Amino acid sequence: MEKQTPMMHTTPLTADLIRGALDLERTERGLLPHRLPARARAQCADPQLALAESQPSGVRLVFRTRATTVELDTLPTKRVYTGAPPRPDGVYDLLVDGHPAGSGRADGGDTLTIDLATGSTDHTPGPVGTVRFTGLPSAPKDVEIWLPHNETTELVALRTDAPVEPVPDRGRRVWLHHGSSISHGSDAASPTTTWPALAAALGGAELINLGLGGSALLDPFTARALRDTPADLISVKLGINVVNSDLMRLRAFGPAVHGFLDTIREGHPDIPLLVVSPILCPIHEDTPGPTAWDLAALGEGRLGFRAAGDPAETAAGKLTLAVVRAELDRIVRERAAEDGLLFHLDGRELYGEADFAELPLPDGLHPDAAAHRRIGERFAARVFGAGGPFAADRG
Incomplete structure (x- = not known):
């Protein structure tokens, strides 16, 4: 008998599922976490700062679910430095009930090429990529997906084979x-x-x-x-x-x-x-x-x-x-x-x-x-x- 693909639920990406960001910007393609608020970003035009604060170090999706499969569509911005060795793609870390449960990388994405000699940059659009985690336990659990700390990441879609809900405040400092x-x-x-x-x-x-x-x-x-x-x-x-x-x-x-x-x-x-x-x-x-x-x-x-x-x-x-x-x-x-x-x-x-x-x-x-x-x-x-x-x- 042919194995059936489980029905996947698409969950809107909202602030109650995201931790570690100070601002969430709706873009044409998804949701861009920022680590500085809009008022701060408006007060400095430095491209170095703009790049750094949009890289989601410490930003993670947090939700409770019985899902055994989780898919996250993202649009990363991958950096290329001319004359330097290639940079590895950003890593997405998965935690289940606070314990490491896997990691993955997303293909596709935009490319930001930086010329170290002149400081000039070139931005090339690319396709949305997907990071997929399977084989998770079917019991209710808290799931965290930590976004790449060094790669600007727009969140496009979250899919799971069971419904998700926000995780209540854990009372941690x-x-x-x-x-x-x-x-x-x-x-x-x-x-x-x-x-x-x-x-x-x-x-x-x-x-x-x-x-x-x-x-x-x-x-x-x-x-x-x-x-x-x-x-x-x-x-x-x-x-x-x-x-x-x-x-x-x-x-x-x-x-x-x-x-x-x-x-x-x-x-x-x-x-x-x-x-x-x-x-x-x-x-x-x-x-x-x-x-x-x-x-x-x-x-x-x-x-x-x-x-x-x-x-x-x-x-x-x-x-x-x-x-x-x-x-x-x-x-x-x-x-x-x-x-x-x-x-x-x-x-x-x-x-x-x-x-x-x-x-x-x-x-x-x-x-x-x-x-x-x-x-x-x-x-x-x-x-x-x-x-x-x-x-x-x-x-």
Whole structure:
């Protein structure tokens, strides 16, 4: 007898099925999650920021169902860098009742070609792709599909062989985190193995990840997004992007940090707020930015970065990671005298010299998958663990 294909249910993609996004934009082809609200996006025309905030790091579909088959139609935007090795397609991670249950990739999609020499871009439209998960248990279960952390993804359609419904609030604390490309998940293996996702899972928290590759720049609109987003715990990992963009000098950096923290505290006056300084990055420890492409590495077919500043320029106020760490430590110590829920963590406690010797940064700037796991586990132990800033019994 011919095996019959089970009837598939199409479920409208609505906000009650999506977590981790601050805004959902209806497009001609589907639903585009954003990690910054429309008001913030309207205040900055930087294409780097637009690309970063539209990549759904930490964004996931969450629903309850008896379905054994789940299909998600998406329109990814795949990046191609001229002169660099091909990038792998983005990964979709499946969790069932909180446990890893598979991963997949979607074919098709648009292509964004970026010329590293000129900075020019070319966008080529492509077809919708599908990621499919089968063989799920038929019992009622909570299903999560984590979208690729590094690939802009429009959601087109959700199909299952049984009805779905939203998952009620689990009562877990909401952790709102902001940082650079490392927090965004650059070079992590998949969306659930970025260090913030790993730390959230270990700490039992609901993650909203505002890690913005290249764009943790103390922008006021980002501070307002943090201020206006409901949360129980907030952390901000600051410094590396300010250095590698060569955006400001020491005179501006300190007041900018104060203003950033002031804005967050306007909306969250009495919850734990953690400031994390940069992890070890040898190229910028004592050498200012800007960061430049390593042309020798590109000539060998791999991505690499170098510090293009002059260490002597620190005397004139140019920033290095050493300077940034000292300033963040000073600012938090002074503010903590009046703010008992403000904390500081030196990023080298998460990844320091011994870690670099064992797990060096492959491109000189970003940790690999193994280092992401180490950073996430250490953050969970130091921050969510007993006596840490986010310990469950604090306050």
